[in-house]
Amino acid sequence: MLNSYSAEDKVLVSVDCIIFGFDNEGLKILLIKRDFEPEKGKWSLMGGFLKKEESLNDAATRVLNHYTGLHNIYMEQFYAYSEIDRDPVERTVSVAYFALINIENHNTELTKDHGAEWFSISNMPKLIFDHDEMVSHGIRRLRYRTSTKPVGFELLPEKFTMRQLLELYEAILDKELDKRNFISKINSLDILIKLNEKDMLSSRKGSYLYMFDKEKYDAKTRNNFVLNL
Amino acid sequence: MLNSYSAEDKVLVSVDCIIFGFDNEGLKILLIKRDFEPEKGKWSLMGGFLKKEESLNDAATRVLNHYTGLHNIYMEQFYAYSEIDRDPVERTVSVAYFALINIENHNTELTKDHGAEWFSISNMPKLIFDHDEMVSHGIRRLRYRTSTKPVGFELLPEKFTMRQLLELYEAILDKELDKRNFISKINSLDILIKLNEKDMLSSRKGSYLYMFDKEKYDAKTRNNFVLNL
DNA sequence: ATACGAAGTGTTTCTCCAACACTAATTAAT
DNA sequence: ATTAATTAGTGTTGGAGAAACACTTCGTAT
Numbered sequence: 171m172l173n174s175y176s177a178e179d180k181v182l183v184s185v186d187c188i189i190f191g192f193d194n195e196g197l198k199i200l201l202i203k204r205d206f207e208p209e210k211g212k213w214s215l216m217g218g219f220l221k222k223e224e225s226l227n228d229a230a231t232r233v234l235n236h237y238t239g240l241h242n243i244y245m246e247q248f249y250a251y252s253e254i255d256r257d258p259v260e261r262t263v264s265v266a267y268f269a270l271i272n273i274e275n276h277n278t279e280l281t282k283d284h285g286a287e288w289f290s291i292s293n294m295p296k297l298i299f300d301h302d303e304m305v306s307h308g309i310r311r312l313r314y315r316t317s318t319k320p321v322g323f324e325l326l327p328e329k330f331t332m333r334q335l336l337e338l339y340e341a342i343l344d345k346e347l348d349k350r351n352f353i354s355k356i357n358s359l360d361i362l363i364k365l366n367e368k369d370m371l372s373s374r375k376g377s378y379l380y381m382f383d384k385e386k387y388d389a390k391t392r393n394n395f396v397l398n399l
Numbered sequence: 400m401l402n403s404y405s406a407e408d409k410v411l412v413s414v415d416c417i418i419f420g421f422d423n424e425g426l427k428i429l430l431i432k433r434d435f436e437p438e439k440g441k442w443s444l445m446g447g448f449l450k451k452e453e454s455l456n457d458a459a460t461r462v463l464n465h466y467t468g469l470h471n472i473y474m475e476q477f478y479a480y481s482e483i484d485r486d487p488v489e490r491t492v493s494v495a496y497f498a499l500i501n502i503e504n505h506n507t508e509l510t511k512d513h514g515a516e517w518f519s520i521s522n523m524p525k526l527i528f529d530h531d532e533m534v535s536h537g538i539r540r541l542r543y544r545t546s547t548k549p550v551g552f553e554l555l556p557e558k559f560t561m562r563q564l565l566e567l568y569e570a571i572l573d574k575e576l577d578k579r580n581f582i583s584k585i586n587s588l589d590i591l592i593k594l595n596e597k598d599m600l601s602s603r604k605g606s607y608l609y610m611f612d613k614e615k616y617d618a619k620t621r622n623n624f625v626l627n628l
Numbered sequence: 629a630t631a632c633g634a635a636g637t638g639t640t641t642c643t644c645c646a647a648c649a650c651t652a653a654t655t656a657a658t
Numbered sequence: 659a660t661t662a663a664t665t666a667g668t669g670t671t672g673g674a675g676a677a678a679c680a681c682t683t684c685g686t687a688t
Contacts, residue, residue, distance in 0.1 A: 173488060173489070174488060174489050175411060175448065175488060175489055175491075178411055178448040179411075179448065179449065179450050179451040180409035180410055180411055180412075181409055181410070181412055181449065181451065182404060182407055182408075182409055183409075183410055183412065183492055219404065219407040219408065220408065220410065220481070220492070221408050222408040222410065222490060223483065224483070225481045225482050225483060226479055226481040226492065227481070247478065247479060249476065250455055250476060250479045250494050252449070252454045252455040252456070252494075253454050254452065254453070254454060259402060259403065259404060260402070260403050260404055261451060262404075263412055263449070263455065263492075265479050265481075
């Protein structure tokens with residue numbers, strides 16, 4: 171029995187993470203100023219090299235935790251980038267993930283230490299290597315994902331208003347949605363709990379707060395729901 | 400300027416290809432009997448290791464050509480598998496592709512030499528490592544792809560009947576489709592050319608043969624069509 | 629000539645999606 | 659206390675597209 175494929179080439183493997191967040195200004199991505207050569211000082215996705223003793227998901231989880239301090243982040247692998255010269259230093263295959271976090275929830279000290287900043291997806295700096303391509307693919311995948319999973323669950327605070335949810339979907343899909351149609355579609359999914367509590371900041375009348383009903387949500391996603399907005 | 404990330408681990412990277420084909424019995428997958436240890440003699444997807452001087456797409460193209468003799472195969476990368484012990488010999492990250500080929504068109508000598516055989520997707524042997532998981536993900540991705548691209552273009556012979564096209568979609572989606580509704584949806588895409596030629600094998604009356612109109616097809620796909628069957 | 633077998637062809641119904649505008653509730657200002 | 663201002667909240671209708679549905683045509687074989 172063999173214990174190695176000794177004749178084969180080995181290469182570096184990395185993960186790069188697109189971290190999406192949402193606030194009242196819209197959909198945002200967390201970027202860092204790269205602190206090592208090459209391209210030191212340029213904006214970049216959060217990344218790290220795969221270690222021998224971890225899976226890609228482990229590596230992505232580690233990178234996400236390292237830059238945000240968060241655990242149990244929703245993330246999804248979406249594509250492996252492998253052009254030979256994509257990293258000018260050394261041949262590296264990079265597997266891209268996107269992650270969804272609650273923007274008010276992460277460790278801002280930590281991100282500050284890393285020189286990380288949030289950028290609106292409509293106003294991003296040029297990124298290193300092929301990271302711009304990763305971002306555009308990641309956004310495309312996120313858009314598709316809205317039709318399959320209630321991604322708002324991950325991006326919003328625990329309690330949120332219908333308006334916030336609406337604006338989140340508008341930001342992700344980059345189009346205006348009809349308020350009444352949106353609400354009835356969301357309600358038809360039957361995954362929200364309406365609280366007896368109002369958010370009084372946004373208006374004089376105050377708007378009801380909602381939470382996701384985790385159990386109903388899980389039951390729904392097992393049955394592959396489809397949501398067309 | 401650095402010229403290596405010397406402290407980082409390197410790992411083997413491979414590609415594994417799900418080769419889909421279609422004949423009058425249904426949707427099939429081409430498998431090989433693995434000819435080296437471990438798991439020699441067990442059924443497996445077509446795979447190969449990534450070389451230093453090629454991209455993942457290059458590697459997948461090479462593997463596909465090696466086993467089928469074909470060039471210009473439609474293929475799509477869909478996921479990277481990286482569990483630490485997925486290959487018991489040595490740590491290997493494997494990037495999975497699916498490919499669509501015309502089943503009557505490949506080099507059968509070549510596949511015979513490799514001990515390759517076609518298996519109906521509903522009646523497949525147990526595969527090595529995590530290849531069963533790859534297949535089920537690959538089928539799922541192929542199903543989704545039918546709504547975005549006219550995959551029949553790749554799987555059918557140049558000239559085909561409406562019945563063949565219908566049965567192809569039924570095989571991929573694993574559900575019965577209404578003949579008349581199917582035909583009108585396909586016609587509404589406006590990507591087929593009806594030939595003045597009939598296939599007389601399938602019936603006494605004979606059925607018209609069709610071809611894909613490559614130009615119209617390309618124009619459509621650029622505009623992101625959606626096809627709900 | 630007729631029996632057979634698959635090809636080919638339209639219509640109706642129904643469901644779901646999109647478009648659309650006014651009232652309610654509360655607070656702030658006067 | 660009245661009014662003005664602001665956002666929340668709420669249903670209906672028309673149209674398009676999907677789904678359901680069956681009979682006729684054509685050519686061959688007997």
